[in-house]
Amino acid sequence: xxxxxxxxxxxxxxxxxxxxxxxxxxxxxxxxxxxxxxxxxxxxxxxxxxxxxxxxxxxxxxxxxxxxxxxxxxxxxxxxxxxxxxxxxxxxxxxxxxxxxxxxxxxxxxxxxxxxxxxxxxxxxxxxxxxxxxxxxxxxxxxxxxxxxxxxxxxxxxxxxxxxxxxxxxxxxxxxxxxxxxxxxxxxxxxxxxxxxxxxxxxxxxxxxxxxxxxxxxxxxxxxxxxxxxxxxxxxxxxxxxxxxxxxxxxxxxxxxxxxxxxxxxxxxxxxxxxxxxxxxxxxxxxxxxxxxxxxxxxxxxxxxxxxxxxxxxxxxxxxxxxxxxxxxxxxxxxxxxxxxxxxxxxxxxxxxxxxxxxxxxxxxxxxxxxxxxxxxxxxxxxxxxx
Amino acid sequence: xxxxxxxxxxxxxxxxxxxxxxxxxxxxxxxxxxxxxxxxxxxxxxxxxxxxxxxxxxxxxxxxxxxxxxxxxxxxxxxxxxxxxxxxxxxxxxxxxxxxxxxxxxxxxxxxxxxxxxxxxxxxxxxxxxxxxxxxxxxxxxxxxxxxxxxxxxxxxxxxxxxxxxxxxxxxxxxxxxxxxxxxxxxxxxxxxxxxxxxxxxxxxxxxxxxxxxxxxxxxxxxxxxxxxxxxxxxxxxxxxxxxxxxxxxxxxxxxxxxxxxxxxxxxxxxxxxxxxxxxxxxxxxxxxxxxxxxxxxxxxxxxxxxxxxxxxxxxxxxxx
Numbered sequence: 001x002x003x004x005x006x007x008x009x010x011x012x013x014x015x016x017x018x019x020x021x022x023x024x025x026x027x028x029x030x031x032x033x034x035x036x037x038x039x040x041x042x043x044x045x046x047x048x049x050x051x052x053x054x055x056x057x058x059x060x061x062x063x064x065x066x067x068x069x070x071x072x073x074x075x076x077x078x079x080x081x082x083x084x085x086x087x088x089x090x091x092x093x094x095x096x097x098x099x100x101x102x103x104x105x106x107x108x109x110x111x112x113x114x115x116x117x118x119x120x121x122x123x124x125x126x127x128x129x130x131x132x133x134x135x136x137x138x139x140x141x142x143x144x145x146x147x148x149x150x151x152x153x154x155x156x157x158x159x160x161x162x163x164x165x166x167x168x169x170x171x172x173x174x175x176x177x178x179x180x181x182x183x184x185x186x187x188x189x190x191x192x193x194x195x196x197x198x199x200x201x202x203x204x205x206x207x208x209x210x211x212x213x214x215x216x217x218x219x220x221x222x223x224x225x226x227x228x229x230x231x232x233x234x235x236x237x238x239x240x241x242x243x244x245x246x247x248x249x250x251x252x253x254x255x256x257x258x259x260x261x262x263x264x265x266x267x268x269x270x271x272x273x274x275x276x277x278x279x280x281x282x283x284x285x286x287x288x289x290x291x292x293x294x295x296x297x298x299x300x301x302x303x304x305x306x307x308x309x310x311x312x313x314x315x316x317x318x319x320x321x322x323x324x325x326x327x328x329x330x331x332x333x334x335x336x337x338x339x340x341x342x343x344x345x346x347x348x349x350x351x352x353x354x355x356x357x358x359x360x361x362x363x364x365x366x367x368x369x370x371x372x373x374x375x376x377x378x379x380x381x382x383x384x385x386x387x
Numbered sequence: 388x389x390x391x392x393x394x395x396x397x398x399x400x401x402x403x404x405x406x407x408x409x410x411x412x413x414x415x416x417x418x419x420x421x422x423x424x425x426x427x428x429x430x431x432x433x434x435x436x437x438x439x440x441x442x443x444x445x446x447x448x449x450x451x452x453x454x455x456x457x458x459x460x461x462x463x464x465x466x467x468x469x470x471x472x473x474x475x476x477x478x479x480x481x482x483x484x485x486x487x488x489x490x491x492x493x494x495x496x497x498x499x500x501x502x503x504x505x506x507x508x509x510x511x512x513x514x515x516x517x518x519x520x521x522x523x524x525x526x527x528x529x530x531x532x533x534x535x536x537x538x539x540x541x542x543x544x545x546x547x548x549x550x551x552x553x554x555x556x557x558x559x560x561x562x563x564x565x566x567x568x569x570x571x572x573x574x575x576x577x578x579x580x581x582x583x584x585x586x587x588x589x590x591x592x593x594x595x596x597x598x599x600x601x602x603x604x605x606x607x608x609x610x611x612x613x614x615x616x617x618x619x620x621x622x623x624x625x626x627x628x629x630x631x632x633x634x635x636x637x638x639x640x641x642x643x644x645x646x647x648x649x650x651x652x653x654x655x656x657x658x659x660x661x662x663x664x665x666x667x668x669x670x671x672x673x674x675x676x677x678x679x680x681x682x683x684x685x686x687x688x689x690x691x692x693x694x695x696x697x698x699x700x701x702x703x704x705x706x707x708x
Binding site: 092126127223224227254255258260284286287288292294301 | 483484506510511512514515516526527530531534
């Protein structure tokens with residue numbers, strides 16, 4: 001069954017696709033969609049994600065539907081373009097994958113897994129604010145410095161009175177209801193937010209390299225604005241060439257957001273940014289009454305975001321016995337490192353398919369990529385912005 | 388926010404009401420004279436709201452001395468509120484009930500109101516979405532409630548006040564909890580800090596206490612250290628939940644209201660009752676005789692027999708107007 005978020009976004013895409021003027025004589029260059037094809041495979045000692053990427057497909061194996069209408073595949077490529085990515089890390093109190101556990105995997109596995117031309121920037125959210133760096137680099141020594149700078153949060157603020165981080169969006173900052181016009185194609189699905197007053201952000205930070213830094217209007221210790229962080233990372237990636245991706249490490253307990261999950265997904269889809277999530281796979285079934293129970297599963301939202309944007313969700317903890325125990329930091333580091341390396345490998349294992357849009361109306365249209373071979377699953381964004 | 392801003396906010400609120408009231412009310416504001424705003428709730432003997440009293444039914448005592456009421460309104464009030472929902476471990480069995488009942492409060496939000504939703508547990512998180520748009524509030528309620536963790540009650544209340552500090556008029560913090568403060572941060576605030584901030588900046592605190600299910604939560608005893616004014620953990624002890632004496636003191640000091648609910652009571656009705664009460668508070672204003680920067684005791688009386696009035700019990704007579 002489709003998760004609620006998926007249904008909402010699909011409905012939005014379908015709504016926005018209505019009333020388009022169809023053209024049988026395309027005069028615009030073709031759109032492209034990146035697709036990763038996977039075959040489900042159980043986690044094993046040498047296999048940290050429950051899928052294996054399939055790399056030997058041909059053009060004839062694929063089918064593209066735009067607004068539910070089949071479109072010819074105009075181009076087909078398997079030599080994946082360099083990837084620009086933002087590594088986003090949840091540093092909030094509830095996150096169990098500690099920052100200390102990430103720097104080593106980044107250094108030992110993610111950075112070595114990068115290919116020539118790849119570029120990375122870093123961001124963090126939660127606890128004491130939100131920060132997304134727009135300085136992308138592919139130089140290994142610069143990458144580690146950037147990782148340390150971005151991921152080391154300011155001192156935990158436990159002092160009274162409750163903290164309001166003084167850093168703020170830059171003049172060109174995006175996050176913040178007053179500054180963000182919302183994702184392209186979002187339409188009237190969500191009405192404007194009352195802009196937080198400027199005092200909420202404190203003085204403007206002069207560093208132009210930092211796209212967003214500040215509490216983003218949220219107060220108190222620990223708000224984890226995961227959706228706003230993704231939204232900011234998408235904005236940072238919009239000017240990057242090649243394949244664009246976000247790798248987010250989080251527990252999924254997103255709070256204190258200006259943007260909704262749906263808005264964030266639409267923004268990512270329209271900007272052709274896929275979101276990969278390294279999550280914790282926590283799940284609780286809680287008795288609520290004599291007859292009812294609540295299922296608390298933060299991964300559900302993240303899985304929706306990953307699916308809609310053509311990314312994937314990989315759990316670090318969870319019911320699989322082969323996954324590391326939380327108490328074993330060394331095992332967690334190794335596991336996280338291997339997951340990160342696998343995700344980077346996935347990003348370089350894409351098929352790039354070209355097609356003509358059904359319209360060029362500046363709206364977000366529904367997109368579906370299918371593969372004709374049985375037992376395979378395609379990961380591709382579920383929409384595109386018809387420029 | 389400096390201590391000087393609160394009186395200014397009150398004055399602005401009163402000025403705003405003066406404009407709205409138009410021909411019906413003609414409050415006058417003289418340059419350099421500060422006006423202190425008081426929001427008062429009046430109930431009859433059965434606890435029903437009494438919404439239609441006139442100015443002459445009220446009396447204000449400033450440090451025990453009667454003072455003239457210079458501003459009065461019994462109009463329906465707009466609501467500016469931060470709703471703080473306890474998501475601590477002991478609330479886990481009630482999380483759906485809390486979520487669904489909070490929708491009742493959202494239903495009561497009207498155009499022109501401002502509301503935001505916050506939670507406290509592992510984290511204190513308050514949505515930056517301060518709005519009268521029910522869809523946005525609904526979205527926060529359904530996307531951003533995550534149960535689990537301790538009960539950083541005082542920190543949550545202070546954060547809620549900070550989130551509203553740039554708002555004008557009556558600013559309400561509504562907290563729903565089943566326990567006393569249990570904050571594991573190093574420099575945790577106390578009830579006294581909360582009261583001081585609320586009095587200084589004229590916040591009104593409402594509290595809804597929920598009975599704790601047997602065996603739920605962390606076994607916190609209802610004991611308070613005389614030294615640190617914080618809860619002492621006593622594993623294995625039995626605590627039935629609800630509101631502590633400290634938070635009731637905070638509520639009463641600020642003129643708010645508190646409600647104790649049994650575990651099977653309709654929380655939605657209580658939320659609706661709070662909204663109704665906030666709509667029908669009286670706005671009273673007076674000019675203090677002395678702007679001495681000190682905390683003054685306030686008493687609001689109603690001359691109508693059988694009626695009870697709730698209003699803040701003190702204010703800071705700031706020098707700035």
